[in-house]
Amino acid sequence: MEHQPVVWPWSGWFAVKVSVSKHAAARGFQGTVKGRITCVVSGVDAQGVKREQALELPLAVQVVPTPRREQRLLWDQFHSISYPSGYFPRDNLKV
Secondary structure (H helix, E strand, O other), X not given: OEEOOOOEOOEOOEEOOOOOOOOHHHHXXXXXXXXXXXXXXXXXXXXXXXXXXXXXXXXXXXXXXXXXXXXXXXXXXXXXXXXXXOOOOOOOOOO
């Protein structure tokens, strides 16, 4: 797991990496894996008092065996985005 040192209510990120063991017994596993991520969120309120709240995030991941190489599909969501993407204002607002 990774996260920013400071996460604000309107921005920030929290990353979770999930992987399946490479042992032979796990390779053919198919099913749902469930668990919980527990963390403590702390901060200072408007009066300057430190507050802490335990947070429990349920996690459920559907695990499927790796498909054969000829059945895999490589997809790149950014490949067809034109560069540079941006807003270019014009004088004629009807266009």
